[in-house]
Amino acid sequence: MLSGKPNRREFLEATGILMVSFSLPSFLRADAQSAVTSKTVALDEVDAYLTIDPSGRVTLYSGKVELGTGVSTALIQILAEELDVPLASTALIEGDTALTPAQGKTWGSLTIQNGGVQIRQAAATARQALLQEAAKKLSVSASDLTVEQGTVRARSGGKQATYGELIGGKNFSLKLDKQAPLKDPAKYTIVGQSIPRYDIPPKMTGQFTYTQDFKAPGMLHGRVVRPPAMGASLQSVDESSVKDIPGVVKVVRQGNFLGVVAESEWGAIQASRKLQASWSAWDGLPEQSKLWEYVRATKVNKDDVTSNVGNAEQALQQAAKRINATYNFAIHSHASMGPSAAVAEFKEGKLTCWSASQAPHDLRTQLAAMLGIKGADVHVLYVEGSGCYGRNGHEDAAADAALLSHAVGRPVRVQWMRDDENGWDPKGPPTLMDLQAGLDASGAVVAWYSQLYVPEGGGGNVKLLAADLAGLPCEKGMFPGNIINNSAIPYTFPNVRTVAHRLAETPFRPSWIRAPGRMQNTFCNEAFLDELAVAAGADPFEFRLRYLNNDPRGTELLKRLMSLSQWKGRSSGKSISGDISSGRGVTYVKYELARTYVGAVADVEVNRKSGEIRVKHFAVVQDCGQIINPDGVKNQIEGNVVQTVSRTLKEEVTFDRSRVTSLDWASYRILTFPEVPDVDIDLMARPTEKPWGAGEPAAAVVPSAIANAVFDAVGVRMRSVPFTPDKVLAALHSA
């Protein structure tokens, strides 16, 4: 599979799909090397983003990468639309530090919103230059020219030239022109269409090459041996314990980093299991049953006041009715289906690394620092891996492979095992929020005061495990993502104060998992808001609409949601049969209070006897501005709902005082097919607005929708994710 170049024509005939860019990295890489040996990657240069070869084929060089969301198809749509070229003459190279611009990490639902907009501007600038060139060449005025399918024609007839002829094998050598005219969205024929994803057909046949499949010539296989207790020190290694395993090349030890390299994958696995090593004892983790006491007792390094209107504390004192609640959200793993993997080759002082990192350019910097070499001597090439949903273990596997290759002088593939992934991927940190609100005698909210307890730090480069274990240079501090986002609220109460207490430590290396902080904070805020609506005797839609008075898009969205969900008020514990009651819950988010809007209604059934919650249905309305690929957006919304129902009902990293104990799928349970809800989606059409992100926002509304529906069904508040049957039963018994 790796050596064969797919037959483009046969593929098109087989699938009827017009995309010809293949995600087979060997093909793309070979193609890139033959077509382009060096090029600019400067963010303000057109040539950084696209090239047009003499045949007219347009190659997109994207610094943003495909993480399984379908976004690369959408980026190609943007490029093809703005340039007026057929999708069939496009190709894609993504996340190659030598060839693609550093457009920032593929995170935060920003690929279309930022990366796509840059690509659109590059394409518009290129189109303008090509038209000017055509005007010269054809001796007509630029205003007399039209472009269709990559060919420029004079409206007056006769003369024409293809893009390939016009560019003539040269570069554009142009800065991105912010004034270059953008196409009128009313004339779009590619953007806004549900173009099938180019990567899906080969993923259905085994012909797609994931990072986990990537092979380099002469490659060896590596496995890591992690400390049995997180902070343990390596005291001794008995290399003779693996001498009988065929093909073991080397046991690599550097500080507390330990790994094995073997000729075969199975040899490496056996060696990693049989290697005898002794480690010091370590029990520095908090007691899991007292996690929230631990969080509350952690030193606060600073307070971030995320909103402050009026005087919330004073207004609370004077309120006719005060309501308090504490919410929390468990530690989660990315729990990728495929444990992280990477291939690295250290040769003559330079490193080449094939990785599924969401941030190849940043990984280059980190790997260079770890190995003590220049960034220019590290080449990172993106190869799509199993979905990561944020900063999972992909980067760490890359660092493992780099260290092992450095030690053996040959390319090494590192494949984490399931327990490596669940045990050592960086975690979504525990989140705790105290909320207080005051109502006046009429039920109007007069004060809202929340205090969030989360680790300090924002986005950045999460330190590489191998560098940390080996005592090599790596980042200091924590990078959990911008997890204080959406701690402020979209509602206009007269007195609001939202404060984030930023903690000096958290039990596990933190990082971002899909909708980081936005999900946890929206859970707390929207579930607490539902408590206020009940206290005020108000319908949850009416209550939200009352306080959204300056946001027409949010208001329109909620009205559409009432219609989609056929809202007729709370169902208030309608009994289905015997022990089972049903309920409905409403929720809403304006992502980061600045972009994509999502509203949802969840329908649940709660079994009073077993404590089991079944999420039956989700109705979701989303406004993410201009939509590039409607089916792609729907796929993301469905995925967000299902994945977050899983996180809300089931998921929790468990640990003892030394290590993570939820090391497999029996101990870290996720949602299964029979438990998946149906999802109805309504997308707001805003073709002339800016495109906003769609990969994360719908995740943010799911936990609160379920919490609110459970209250409607059985009258108890679920304030602690995950909503396990034990917690439901405990809440029912104390109600």
Added chain:
Amino acid sequence: MPAKTTSLHVNGKVERVAVDDPDMPLLYVLRDNLQLQGPRFGCGLGQCGACTVHIDGKAVRSCITPLSAVGKRKIVTLEGLGSLDKLAAIQRAFIAEQAAQCGFCINGMIMEAAAFLAHNKNPSEAQIKQALAGNLCRCGTHLRIVRAVKRASASA
């Protein structure tokens, strides 16, 4: 232990593989010796289904099936069902429904569903969900996968 040559019946062909440990899981024979990357390593514990292949028509977890247990039985992998130039109906249905996000689990979904559909011609949605209950997907593509299996059953 010297590598021993074993014959395996894979995707309609007899393949000879040199393996030094008869307990090596079939998954690594397929992926590393035979370069078949349809079956995937997800857990190595038989818990997720990403490694699923057919052995004599039954969906089997290749990550916990020792090579020595396979014998002369017939193995079919995702590659054996169809390829880009000759898609199987179920692969076509998954493409039509755009039933993937990252797609890492899809090998298992297609192999499990194909074995199920061979004996269940017109399953209900609930039966499809039950048949796939042991296959995990992290991206949340379940709804599309169910639609794809339904579509495949209708086109069979």
